[in-house]
Amino acid sequence: MPYNKEIYEKAQEIIEQRRKDAENKNSAIIRLFETMEPEYSALKKEMINSVKEAVKAIDMSPEKAAEFIQQQKIRNLTAQQNIKLLLKKHSLSENYLEIKYFCPECEDTGFKDGKLCECHIKLLKDLAFEEAGKKSPLKFCRFEDFRLDYYSDKAPSKNELSPREKMEEIYSFCKEYTASFDTSSQSVLMQGQTGLGKTHLSLSIAGEVIKKGYSVLYNSAQNIFNTLQKERFGKSDTGGAFEAMVLECDLLVIDDLGAEFFTQFTNAALYNIINTRINMCLPTIISTNLTLSEIENIYSTRISSRLIGEYAVLNFSGNDIRQIKSENNQ
Ligand SMILES: [Zn+2]
Incomplete structure (x- = not known):
């Protein structure tokens, strides 16, 4: 690297x-x-x-x-x-x-x-991740602070689960995923509207996986693509280091896919990241507001089909909990 x-x-x-x-x-x-x-x-x-x-x-x-x-x-x-x-x-x-x-x-x-x-190799890797982490605007969250009671316990119909029951399943999945994490873990797509806890849970996983000693790169799709682009077109002196980290870290978390400015570059870069990491059997977590069909329309069928074939898809549903959260904090 x-x-x-x-x-x-x-x-x-x-x-x-x-x-x-x-x-x-x-x-x-x-x-x-x-x-x-x-x-x-x-x-x-x-x-x-x-x-x-x-x-x-x-x-x-x-x-x-x-x-x-x-x-x-x-x-x-x-x-x-x-x-x-x-x-x-x-x-x-x-x-x-x-x-x-x-x-x-x-x-x-x-x-x-x-x-x-x-x-020496380990030290270089640790220092590079420390550096990349500083550029990440996000702070790590904890599973313990995740509030399931913010989700409604009213099922939309008799045969359906309530948002809270669905979230309990997702929460357990994430806890289990973290506990058994290794570099052969499956990749995960967290899909659902804004404000349903995708970022909180993906940050909780990332924080715990780091504690286990794995190299984790967590950043927004926007920042990842921007940095890759600068590196590709020689506007930074990183010498390909960032791309190598994105492709080779033990766990990559791409937050808020779809919020970035779409270009041919981002489209190709996204496919390269997803495809390379699948081929190297390295796990990736992607959170997005987009549905799989929107991903297919905006990016490409080859991206959506790789996600469908290789990723565990977690559907976050319910109402935006951020308002309940802020009312609670007053
Ligand atoms: Zn030595």
């Missing part, structure tokens, strides 16, 4: 800081241990000297050199053994005096075998 320059620099800074922190902590531990056990400094010196001494073997005859090196080796191992005993005396683990790196794989250098270490 490509990232912009600032993200790479910030990641590098954080990794360097991690290394410094680990080294400083280690120095403090060693200083403390030296005061606890003054013998430790002498043993450490003994280890260093045995290594220095072994170099002298270069000027010796082969037999003598082998014997001399063996002696130094024993000296070194004895010192090591005595340090272990000192640690044991204080019930400290054998690796107590070693540096505890944030990432033992790369010892906080960010690179392993000449490639970016996994910790």
Whole structure:
């Protein structure tokens, strides 16, 4: 995944800081241990000297050199053994005096075998999402704050469910969806008029999924298309980073599809997002006021048919709850 320059620099800074922190902590531990056990400094010196001494073997005859090196080796191992005993005396683990790196794989250098270490890749990803999240105008909601009692419990007819019963089903679906979420979860289309709680529930899912450690990109359709367009036509320096995030994040939530200014670009971009993510088996949640037939008319049949075939469709119905909400808050 490509990232912009600032993200790479910030990641590098954080990794360097991690290394410094680990080294400083280690120095403090060693200083403390030296005061606890003054013998430790002498043993450490003994280890260093045995290594220095072994170099002298270069000027010796082969037999003598082998014997001399063996002696130094024993000296070194004895010192090591005595340090272990000192640690044991204080019930400290054998690796107590070693540096505890944030990432033992790369010892906080960010690179392993000449490639970016996994910790580095994860950090870049986290930083990029943090950055994208800042641009999102939305604040995360919680399931606990969702009020089912705002929905009418009067069924329109005998054979139909009341708006509240329907919402209870949708609410349970969303809770279940969140609890069992992984990157193979199904995609969801939340469909219904404005003010029925689509945004609240999709934001609740996104918030919980983030807490589980997944990468989530949440934004309005308008913002997503605008940013993609700027990136495509070279008006931003993100180097394709945003598009990669939209296509590759663990969960993408597109809020309010249909409110954006429709163009050929948005139409093609939407199909590309839906299609690519289905092919990569990555879940997407789309909320929209549009019906499936309106989606077909405005965008295309190929988009609506992919949604019908692959998405779980949740129909939000009833009356706009925002008015009841504001009356309640007065
Ligand atoms: Zn690493």
